[in-house]
Amino acid sequence: MHFRDFIPSLVGLALALAGFLLRQKARKKLSAASAAKAPAKWLKRRKTLWTAISVIGCWIFIVNILTLVFGDLPHEELTVSIIPPRAEFSILGYTPSTTMLVGWGVMAALIVIAVLLRIFVIPRFESVPRGVQNALEAVVELAEGYSSSKTVYLGQPMFGYIFTVGAVLIGFAFAELFGFRSPSSDITFTLALSLISFVMANWYGIRQRSVRGRLKSLANPSPLLMPIRIVTDLANPVSMACRLFGNTVSGMIVMDLVYSFLGSAAVGIPSVLGLYFNVFAALVQAFIFITLTLININEATTE
Amino acid sequence: MDPQISLSVALCLIPAACCGIVEGLATGKAVEAVARQPEASGKITSMLMMGLALTEASSIYGFVIALIMLFS
Known part of the structure; x- marks a missing residue:
């Protein structure tokens, strides 16, 4: 290894240290100025500038050190597989896909959290909430209010289902942040989830209003339009499945592009972008999925 | 790649x-509505989110079809 290889990381370290020291100096000056009178704008700006330089220096240093230790990442062509890869082992002659394993992991984590909350937190509830109890009550109240505001009859029983779906989808979003492939980027999972909501809407619709009433609601504006209404109803689960799948996959592809573009410099930047592309988009989609489920059920059960 | 497939993938992305x-x-x-009635901003925001997600569905369908044509 030659000394020349160390120069970029040394430059980064020097930048980081210089930026940090100058920032401390600027901060002292700023606090002295603000004690006397209103601080000048350029002092604040200078402090921000030194902070940015220090952060950039840190980034250069870390990237170069990582490149030195692990070597350059090989550049490979970007490939996207719509069907997720299979696991390397098989259970009873059946090979599960990797997304399914991730899904089981997330579900296990959620179950453990729920059991821990049930054992340690819920028996100690007080009439004046504080801490964890406060947060739990706020979340449950929000979901309950939302589900009963969207549906006329089934707000209370639907609340448990939509809370479960929301928790699972959010868990998957956070699993994607850790580098696993999210199960909602597997079209079989999203189709299963939307079929559940389709069957649920029809089941509750028939139970609430009998088969005759359900058929009557399908022939709503005029019986002539009934085939179109039936096709629309049947297309609903497909559209919900494609929506969730497409959004998750597009976020995944964007993140893959970012990783392949940055190569070995992918330190820190992907985590900031991932917060938007993997987490925020997935949260909005979870919200939309829940809302559409509630709207379908409401449409099936009310006159 | 087959030029016909490239062309049809490009056409699939017009909805985007x-x-x-x-x-x-x-x-x-929505911005106009909030400017006119700031007290209704919560409702307008949730409606906007809902509408945007439903609108986005059309471009997402195109995207999914393009993906299927490209990679399978």
């Missing part, structure tokens, strides 16, 4: 462009 225009229009209307 249209979707961008329409989402911009919808957001502009």
Whole structure:
């Protein structure tokens, strides 16, 4: 290894240290100025500038050190597989896909959290909430209010289902942040989830209003339009499945592009972008999925 | 790659462009509504989110079909 290889990381370290020291100096000056009178704008700006330089220096240093230790990442062509890869082992002659394993992991984590909350937190509830109890009550109240505001009859029983779906989808979003492939980027999972909501809407619709009433609601504006209404109803689960799948996959592809573009410099930047592309988009989609489920059920059960 | 497939993938992504225009229009209307009635901003925001997600579905369908044509 030659000394020349160390120069970029040394430059980064020097930048980081210089930026940090100058920032401390600027901060002292700023606090002295603000004690006397209103601080000048350029002092604040200078402090921000030194902070940015220090952060950039840190980034250069870390990237170069990582490149030195692990070597350059090989550049490979970007490939996207719509069907997720299979696991390397098989259970009873059946090979599960990797997304399914991730899904089981997330579900296990959620179950453990729920059991821990049930054992340690819920028996100690007080009439004046504080801490964890406060947060739990706020979340449950929000979901309950939302589900009963969207549906006329089934707000209370639907609340448990939509809370479960929301928790699972959010868990998957956070699993994607850790580098696993999210199960909602597997079209079989999203189709299963939307079929559940389709069957649920029809089941509750028939139970609430009998088969005759359900058929009557399908022939709503005029019986002539009934085939179109039936096709629309049947297309609903497909559209919900494609929506969730497409959004998750597009976020995944964007993140893959970012990783392949940055190569070995992918330190820190992907985590900031991932917060938007993997987490925020997935949260909005979870919200939309829940809302559409509630709207379908409401449409099936009310006159 | 087969030029016909490239062309049809490009055509599949036209809905994405249209979707961008329409989402911009919808957001502009929502901003107008909030400016006129700031107290209703919560309801307007949730409605806007809902509408944007439903609008986005069309471009997402195009995207999924393009993906299927490209990679399978």
